[in-house]
Amino acid sequence: MNIEEFQKVLFAQGREAGFTEMEIYYANGRSTSVSVLKGEIDAYNIVESGGLSFRGLIGGKMGYSSTERLDYESIDYLLDEAGSNAEVLENEEPEELFAGSGHYHSVDTYLASLIKTPPGQLIEAALAMERIALNADHRIDMVRRSAASVSESEVLIVNTKGLNCHRKHSSASASIYVLAKESKDAKETVTGGWFDFSLRSFDDIDLEGVALTGVREAVSKLGASTVPSDNYPIIFRNDAATSLLSSFASVFSAESVDKGFSRLKGKLGEQVAGSNISIIDDPLMENVPSSKAFDAEGSATARHELIKDGRLLTFLHNRKTARKAGVQSTANAAKGGYKGMVEVSHHNLYIAPGTTSLSEIIRETERGILIVELQGLHAGTNATSGSFSLAAIGYLIEHGEIVRPVNQITVSGNFFELLNGIERIGYDSRFIGSCTSPTLKVSSLSVSGA
Known part of the structure; x- marks a missing residue:
């Protein structure tokens, strides 16, 4: 059963069971990856994973359930499980399903042909990068990993209040990780690597560039020593x-601010950085991996300046933190997989x-x-x-x-x-x-x- 048919049957049976409002969050992904070692295939993996979470209002209370399978038995399970835990769960505040935003931007992040890249091409790419690295410099002692992969993912959020958001994402990548020595007998070893990607075609990746950059990253570290304190x-x-x-990105989350985990609390409108610093979250950029038209709650995403010329303008919000703060959501709801709780996170955060x-x-x-x-x-x-x-x-x-x-x-x-x-x-x-x-x-x- 495909996801569209599953959703329709689920909602129909849910109404018969007494659910007045319902929502699904479906996430699925698949990938093909290969890595080589010493001229041989070291790993070859085809992986598909994902599932669906359901929440529904019954008897004035919200219940939750999830499944990895899309079949009729799973529909019965989802409704029974959600109905049962709705009776016992104590929610901190009433939950409301979101009917959707008035307008969504178009974000092009998917090409169906990418996942169809022949496995043989991935294998040959990984082998080619290994050969290039080994021949590039005599100090390369070993290519620990040379890898190539293609992947695609899908997210669908649908509810009975009219929300219907669907996106797909595809990407290809190539990477290398090498070990270098000054000579075969040398004790000092250093490592280095590189990575590149494409959202359009595996052919767009400069395999030679990846391999040679990885080599330079490693050999340039040979002979390193410390400096005086x-x-x-x-x-x-x-x-x-x-x-x-990335390590400090959470300080811009309204969730972290509210819990006292950010020193930026209470500093909206204040100068918190040099006037040469602007920090932006822009999920609508072209040809970047993290672009998306909607967040984990189905809110339409948009570009937001968190810091402009050193002044703190806003925090990142989902619908819950926005209600608490009395502001509009910045559409930064995030979930760690289909079973995850809704949190707050950046989409494409960068320093200008x-x-x-x-x-x-x-x-x-x-x-x-x-x-x-x-x-x-x-x-x-x-x-x-x-x-x-x-x-x-x-x-x-x-x-x-x-x-x-x-x-x-x-x-x-x-x-x-x-x-x-x-x-x-x-x-x-x-x-x-x-x-x-x-x-x-x-x-x-x-x-x-x-």
Whole structure:
């Protein structure tokens, strides 16, 4: 039974069972992925997963249920389970189903042919990247993983009040992860990797570029050593800056603010960052992985400036947090899968890019450290206070040039203070996930080394 037929039968039988309002949230995904090792297929997986959650109002109370199967037996189960737990569940506040927004933007994120990419093409791509990496530099000791994949996903939210939202998403990706040594007998080993994607065709991915970038990321770290502990100007390359922003993205959630988990509480309208900083959540951007026309509650998404020229304009809201705050929802409801509770999260959060290249920022730095990798992000950050203390890998800069790689250092600071100390912003934003930052140069941060 397909999802459209299942929904119609479910609602018809639900009305007969006494449900006055009903809603389904359906999510499904499938992918084909392959990875190779030493010229042989290491893993080949075809995965399909998903399911459906149901909620319905019966006897004035809301009940919930979920299933992974779309068949007649599941319909009976969903209605029985929701009816039973509606009698015993105590809801904090009355729930209302949403009838939908007046207008939805068109977001093109799906191409049916992408999932049909031949498995043989994925295998050959992974093998080709491995060959390119091994031949690119004699210091590449091993390609630990060379992988290619295609995937697609689908979300459908329908209720009896008129909401009917449907989206599909497809993507292709290629990645490599390598190990490098200065010589075969050397004890020091370093790792590096790279990744790229396409939302249109696997052929659009530059496989040679992925492999060679992965190689450069690894071999450039050879011979790294620490630096004296001190305060240094710090350049967070776009990927490291993205990792840092992602670790603190929750501070913009109205849910976190309401619970006291964000230092931004009570600061709407105030200057919370440098005047050169704007932070935006834009789910309507073209050709980025996290674009979507509606959120997990079926609200139409839109572009929102959270911080503009350093001033805090809004938090991210779902319908519940918006009602509590007496504002309009920003359509940032999110669910961790079809069974998940509705929460608040960003869609495509990014720091607005500047006008300077990474190479220019390096040339302007008399002495400093370029950080390309941050480690321990889960344990080393505190979103409530904004403090962070993270192991880092990067490069020492002297007289405007990179002089050598650096490791065994820890960079420490505070995210909220950092937003007020950014001197330069690059234009090298790389939108590969739901959170993005260009390169950022910070005037001074504490570095613990030798």
